[in-house]
Amino acid sequence: MxxxxxxxxxxxxxxxxxxxxxxxxxxxxxxxxxxxxxxxxxxxxxxxxxxxxxxxxFGGYDEDPEDVLGRTFEEVSGYDDIVLMRDIPFFSHCEHHMVPIIGRAHVAYLPDGKVVGLSKIARVIDIFARRLQTQEAMTAQIAHSIDETLRPLGVAVMVEGEHMCMAMRGIRKQGSTTMTTTFTGQFKSDAQQQVRFMTMLKGFAAR
CATH class of the missing domain: 1.10.286.10 (GTP cyclohydrolase I, N-terminal domain)
Incomplete structure (x- = not known):
């Protein structure tokens, strides 16, 4: 941590x-x-x-994800299964060369009696994306921020990004994508929950 x-x-x-x-x-x-x-x-x-x-x-340096996630809703009519947001677009900048990273994020959590507004998840992604980043760090930051503030039973984050530091300079390989994941709580301890997360993503993609 x-x-x-x-x-x-x-x-x-x-x-x-x-x-x-x-x-x-x-x-x-x-x-x-x-x-x-x-x-x-x-x-x-x-x-x-x-x-x-x-x-x-780089406006993300002036925002606090804890403030964004602070308001939650407990009237969920007993809902206690996965909440998944998929294909959330983002752009960031590589901290090594200050050139863009363009991609999309998928975020799921298992609520523990309360949920957060869906737009707040997207805002958290933007806060961390609008800083100098590595994709690995950003993925972990999103997951741990939601985990620490919302206190769900588990969080799953997958980020897919194309790095312009590879496409525009160096080996100049356009179109290559990097994928990173972070799991907390039940998503980390229970392989079946990870499978469900991946299956739901695949199911969306098949539509």
Whole structure:
């Protein structure tokens, strides 16, 4: 669990962060470093645009998944079986090269007397995706965040992603997909629950 906790960055106060002007200056430096002229017409406003885009793309550092998952519902009419959300799209950025990871996530949990709004699960995925990531860490973060906050009987997470650091550079293999999984609670201890999770995913895919 310690390894998971370390991947949850501390929120920086606005006073601790570089200023907008410093961020824009850094972009200008990169433009010069790649061999272009930041003062030419097409690039004059690029530093400002990039800084604004980064605020959005990495907005997950300013959000806490615990806040998102805090409101639950106990009126479930006795429902106690798997809740599965499949094919939740996401985009993230590789922490090694800062290029995109594009994929989809599948999340299931076994409720223990209470459920959470379905949109909240998607928001949790976005919070972790909108940070510099490895797919392995992001998969574990999603599962453990739901597990720690909702306290279900078990959580199952599968993430499929295409990494642009493989597609755009290095070996340049477009279309290759990486799959990662994390299981907690009954999904981890009971192989039959894992089989049910995989079977439900396969059943959806067959439609």
């Amino acid at each position: 310690d390894a998971i906790v370390k991947t949850f960055p501390n929120k920086e106060s606005e006073s601790d962060r570089p200023s907008q002007a410093e961020a824009e200056a850094a972009v200008r430096t990169l433009l010069r470093w790649v061999g272009d002229d930041p003062d030419r017409e097409g690039l004059i406003d690029t530093p400002k645009r990039v800084a604004k885009a980064y605020r959005d793309l």
